[in-house]
Amino acid sequence: MKETSHRVSKAPKSAIRELFDLASGRPDVISLGIGQPDFPTPEPAIQGNIDALKKKITMYAPTRGVPELLELIEEKMRRKNKINTNWKENIIVTNGASQAVTLAFASLFNPGDELIISSPNFVSYFYCALFFGVKVIEVKRNKDFSPNIEGIRNSITPKTKAMLINSPNNPTGHILSSTELKDIVDIIIEKDLYLITDEVYENYVYDGLKHISPASLDGMFERTITVNAMSKLFSATGFRIGYAVASKAIIDLMEKFHQYTVAGTNHAAQYGFIEALKMGIGFFKEIWESFNERRNLVYNRLKEIGFNLVKPHGAFYMMPSTEKFNLTGSQFSQRIMEKQAIAIVPGNIFGSFSDNMIRISYATEIEKLKEAMNRIEKFVLKL
Numbered sequence: 185m186k187e188t189s190h191r192v193s194k195a196p197k198s199a200i201r202e203l204f205d206l207a208s209g210r211p212d213v214i215s216l217g218i219g220q221p222d223f224p225t226p227e228p229a230i231q232g233n234i235d236a237l238k239k240k241i242t243m244y245a246p247t248r249g250v251p252e253l254l255e256l257i258e259e260k261m262r263r264k265n266k267i268n269t270n271w272k273e274n275i276i277v278t279n280g281a282s283q284a285v286t287l288a289f290a291s292l293f294n295p296g297d298e299l300i301i302s303s304p305n306f307v308s309y310f311y312c313a314l315f316f317g318v319k320v321i322e323v324k325r326n327k328d329f330s331p332n333i334e335g336i337r338n339s340i341t342p343k344t345k346a347m348l349i350n351s352p353n354n355p356t357g358h359i360l361s362s363t364e365l366k367d368i369v370d371i372i373i374e375k376d377l378y379l380i381t382d383e384v385y386e387n388y389v390y391d392g393l394k395h396i397s398p399a400s401l402d403g404m405f406e407r408t409i410t411v412n413a414m415s416k417l418f419s420a421t422g423f424r425i426g427y428a429v430a431s432k433a434i435i436d437l438m439e440k441f442h443q444y445t446v447a448g449t450n451h452a453a454q455y456g457f458i459e460a461l462k463m464g465i466g467f468f469k470e471i472w473e474s475f476n477e478r479r480n481l482v483y484n485r486l487k488e489i490g491f492n493l494v495k496p497h498g499a500f501y502m503m504p505s506t507e508k509f510n511l512t513g514s515q516f517s518q519r520i521m522e523k524q525a526i527a528i529v530p531g532n533i534f535g536s537f538s539d540n541m542i543r544i545s546y547a548t549e550i551e552k553l554k555e556a557m558n559r560i561e562k563f564v565l566k567l
């Protein structure tokens with residue numbers, strides 16, 4: 185048989201999914217690997233989806249998305265993100281933020297282009313780049329996980345096409361400050377680059393910090409692709425509904441790729457998102473408070489246990505170092521699963537500079553988190 189795709193073969197199976205496989209069917213396992221909130225999807229979102237199906241909305245959706253949904257996203261972008269768009273030109277509904285990222289790659293890059301990413305960072309970016317023949321230039325984050333602005337500047341070559349940011353960040357929990365964002369934006373404009381900004385955790389922001397959308401800043405709309413989804417805010421990762429916001433020229437390209445690869449997004453689910461957006465954000469207060477409490481609990485316990493770690497200000501992850509225990513992140517992850525039935529994602533899947541780290545998700549109920557911290561303590565004491 186002839187060889188199959190080199191690019192796709194090179195990508196490993198998702199380590200996070202493998203961890204879930206290991207944990208499945210084992211009731212003793214507590215998973216700290218989870219990438220979705222444990223709160224239920226709000227009822228209006230579910231009902232919107234059901235009603236649409238009952239009305240037999242089962243045919244292909246308009247390629248860019250249902251107009252009523254596009255209008256609501258336009259309004260949300262204006263209100264929450266301070267970005268003025270025209271829904272007829274600047275928005276496309278996608279299969280989750282994941283596909284919005286894919287569309288960003290499809291519309292911007294040619295093989296050989298370079299993309300700058302602060303590392304560690306979300307795992308999918310690395311493989312999307314591989315699939316589109318894009319060379320990722322990883323710039324190691326500073327010790328507090330802030331971006332290394334000088335490092336970014338020095339990494340730019342004539343082949344650099346874009347930078348990709350994700351703030352609040354998975355896996356580090358870092359939120360870009362207005363100064364860090366300004367430094368990044370200055371580079372983007374000065375060097376004539378594009379910016380892809382993945383904002384799926386925009387509501388998971390703590391300690392009085394603010395999420396700023398770069399496309400709202402002067403001179404940035406035309407060169408920015410903003411990626412978002414209903415997944416994390418509405419605890420609805422299985423709806424597979426996201427969106428991308430960009431200039432007309434970029435959305436036109438995305439529409440073509442979307443048309444010929446997926447022919448649209450789940451039609452009925454878009455009505456679920458319509459009802460979710462109409463609800464407003466009031467429902468999220470309780471979730472935010474719970475996540476903030478979990479964040480403080482996990483951070484304080486890990487500190488007490490002796491981990492070196494940075495307190496995250498956003499998303500629902502933190503990234504402690506395992507170096508002090510003379511274990512790589514992978515060794516730590518494997519052994520704690522064996523000995524204490526805790527599922528933790530090793531840091532090395534998030535890039536080249538996090539071999540001696542683990543990623544802990546605190547999107548799990550508080551009693552389980554307390555028990556998980558006790559088990560981690562027992563494990564560490566026996567090392």
Ligand SMILES: Cc1ncc(COP(=O)(O)O)c(C=O)c1O
Nearest residue numbers: 219280281282306354413415426
């Ligand atoms: C930073 C980031 N972007 C995108 C996604 C994927 O989002 P979706 O489920 O909407 O495709 C995730 C999921 O964990 C994520 O953490």
